[in-house]
Amino acid sequence: MGNLNDMSLEMAAFPVQLHSGFFGSCQMSRLRVMHTKCSMKCKILSSSVSNLCHGSHSFPLVNSKSQRRLLSIRSVITANGKKENHPTNREPNFLRKGFKLRLQPRLRLLSSRLKKTSIRSMLNNLGTYLRKNFKKVTLSASISVVLGLCYLFLKLTAMPTPKVVPYSDLITNLQSGSVLKVLFEEGSRKIYYNTGSIDVENNNDPQIKIAEMNDDDENSIKSVDITTPTVLRKVTRTKKSIPEWQYSTRKIDHDESYLLGLMREKGITYSSSPQSMLMSMRNILITIISLWIPLTPLMWLLYRQLSAANSPAKKRRPSNQVVNFEDVEGVDTAKVELMEIVLCLQGAINYNKLGAKLPRGVLLVGPPGTGKTLLARAVAGEAGVPFFTVSASEFVEMFVGRGAARIRDLFSVARKNSPSIIFIDELDAVGGKRGRSFNDERDQTLNQLLTEMDGFESDVNVIVIAATNRPEALDPALCRPGRFSRKVFVGEPDEIGRRKILSVHLRGIPLDEDSNVISNLVASLTQGFVGADLANIINEAALLAARRGGESVAREDIMEAIERAKFGINERQISPSNLTKEIGKIFPWMPTFKSRTDGSPSLGGYQTLS
Ligand SMILES: Nc1ncnc2c1ncn2[C@@H]1O[C@H](COP(=O)(O)OP(=O)(O)OP(=O)(O)O)[C@@H](O)[C@H]1O
Secondary structure, eight states, X not given: OHHHHHHHHHHHHHHHHHHHTSSHHHHHHHHHHHHHHTOHXXXXXXXXXXHHHTTOOOOTTSOHHHHHHHHHHHHHHHHHHHGGGOGGXXXXXXXXXXXXIIIHHHHXXXXXXXXXOOHHHHHHHHHHHHHHTHHHHHHHHHHHHHHHHHHHHHHHTOOOOOEEOOHHHHHHXXXXXXXXXXXXXXXXXXXXXXXXXXXXXXXXXXXXXXXXXXXXXOTTOOEEETTSHHHHHHHHHTGGGSOSSSEEEEOOTTOHHHHXXXXXXXXXXXXXXXXXXXXXXXXXXXXXXXXXXXXXXXXXXXXXXXXXXXXXXXOBOSOSSOOOGGGOOSOHHHHXXXXXXXXXXXXXSOGXXXXXXXXXXXXXXXXXXXXXXXXXXXXXXXXXXXXXXXXXXXXXXXXXXXXXXXXXXXHHHXXXXXXXXXXXXXXXXXXXXXXSSSOHHHHHHHHHHHHHHHTOOTTOOEEEEEEEXXXXXXXXXXXXXXXXXXXXXXXXXXXXXXXXXXXXXXXXXXXXXXXXXXXXXXXXXXXXXXXXXXXHHHHHHXXXXXXXXXXXXXXXXXXXXXXXXXXXXXXXXXXXXXHHHHHHHHOTTOHHHHHHHTTOOOOTTGGGTO
């Protein structure tokens, strides 16, 4: 209802624009195209437009508050219509109306919410959030602190870098005798050197350039001889921004003897030294950060995968959704077999006295939808013991060994909570015959399951119930006595069974007729249907009844639901002529659909706008 109200309000915005003429005929034609596409929204829109523009005051599915709002919108339209002849007013009007219709209600809502929330409650909420997410908050805070420290360290230790030049430049400078000092870095191929002049134009450091320009006001200056005392003074002033070494280049292999010979010949000072501690730390830090940033998402995924695998199995107690044997019908043999296990678990039958052992596993076999899962839930509900339910596909993991770890984990939790029941649905997902494929992970998981089922002590009351539709695909080792020794076939129900199942599902449904009559009727018409199909028929019938606005489910709804279940939703039901009727059924309050069902030629109300 709320959505419909919202939708009506949205739709109501259209006529405002149409009447005000800002979208003009173009907007109208767009609306007509929308109409031909015949979407539901368009129809609803058109009916609202029709309503608004033709003065209809009835919006049957809209609550009174929204009605008032719609009527106020209508008055806006009328007012706007009067102003149509003043083109200069259009744009501000449009903006104002747009603001009124869209922003104003939202702002009002926001302000009312803000009024309701006090600072104290906000602080309380914050406190609760922090308490709840303590781990997450601590982790993100420490990551932020570490990153901040790293940034600070890099900022503080940042030094101006020498200009990187080709090796040939070094040789040319050596030959011309302009090189003053050379340093070979140990453990790398880097060579640093200083010349007697600073290449001001090409110098990366703007401060040097600025210093030189401002002081001397020599715009044409290209390079400065730093050996001259005045320049040396200026350079000392900007010492912080000057790199220790002006240039750096990379050594060429097998050219060392020539290089050294040249330096000796020119009498140039040269030396070698290891990289400074600070620089090494800086480089290591930069490497780590640049490596970890792309690796972090991968690590996070891996962590999630591993932590999910290690998480203890969800313990599911039959709390709010208690299912018991009364809810499962038409599978009497299976119920008797399972009831015995429940009695053993509850201690009602002293099986130990006769030297009997509780069966470790029960395999429920049968076609889909016959109620295997429901039976297992009923066992847990009746026994009142912890129930661990898991789908076998949850053990299928990407990483070898993770599935086995999950099985180990599940059984250990169940053992700790014994007496308990483990239910493994779709067992064939991991219990298929081994060695048929190269899927080592699946084989390992199955081996672990076999081992766990062997490992029960006789006094540990843990029962494994598994369900499968394909018992023939299971590994024979699973079905040997001592594991799934008890196989219970849960087959399709017969007519009496169907009747009983129907009576279970008809329990809370208001019917036009006696429920026994309906059960008998449906049971006789649904040969071969399983419990899930019958439950679906009842649900569909209830939906159909709701669609036509009925107070209770009629025989026709049930018949239509059976037809749908048997043949699907056929063409007849969705033919264009039927579609309007059907939509009319869903939205009987829509005047457009009413008129269409009455045989009126109305086309969703669009002609009312032209
Ligand atoms: N015997 C039954 N009695 C009552 N309801 C049933 C019965 N069988 C099935 N249903 C209904 O069908 C639904 C689905 O059944 P369920 O999941 O137990 O079938 P299943 O045999 O486990 O199917 P699958 O093999 O596909 O997992 C149940 O939730 C229940 O509403």
